[in-house]
Amino acid sequence: MPLPDVLKPLDAALDSTDRSEAMAAAWEALAVAEKVADAVAFEEGGDELQALIAAQASAAGRSLLPLPSTGRPVDVPPPPPGTQGLAPYVELLRHVQAALEHAAAAPGTEEDGRAVAREAAGKAATAADALLAAREG
Template structure:
């Protein structure tokens, strides 16, 4: 699985120590995943329902997070054919899930914030599972 170059900074930002940077990267990850799910939804070999679940979970996760203060939309490259073409995006969603769970576990996070971060992490997990299943056939 090779992550497209345009997504490497996003992947690295999910490991940042700056909470704002991690939240922005998670927000962008959800945006990227939704774009990819939308792009593959109507391919002949795709499971449209799983693509829809991935897109909806990504949108729901994104809504839970604050809008990034800066940056520009990422021009998402078309995924390669087959299940392996979606693997980098599934991996990115799983990385966002781990980053959000890590933030939710920090002791200084208030209970309300913890719940929101965990819910966003859960949405990332759902989106990853669904996106992985889009081309399993």
């Protein structure tokens, strides 16, 4: 299932060579994932605990990143049913993880910045795994 159109610019910004733009996109993508996980937590038949873990990991990862200086919150469409409905959001979180790992490995980044980016990447990975598990039967 493809990424909703409203999220495509955010996904593209994760690949930006401008570190601040990529970090802002990661912050926004984690906010999107938190909203999706919150919505999934209230669905019938889902795994509320996994949805809660996904939401908490997304919020924790976002709290590690600098607050974006530009942009607006993304209006997140409700995820379609089933695990396939969450696949685009899981892919977005994997992209966040990769972008943050790239930022951690970038030359010129201070060690504190590297550690924060690595930790936030780990939170994105945890959120991706938990979000996918929230609808697995």
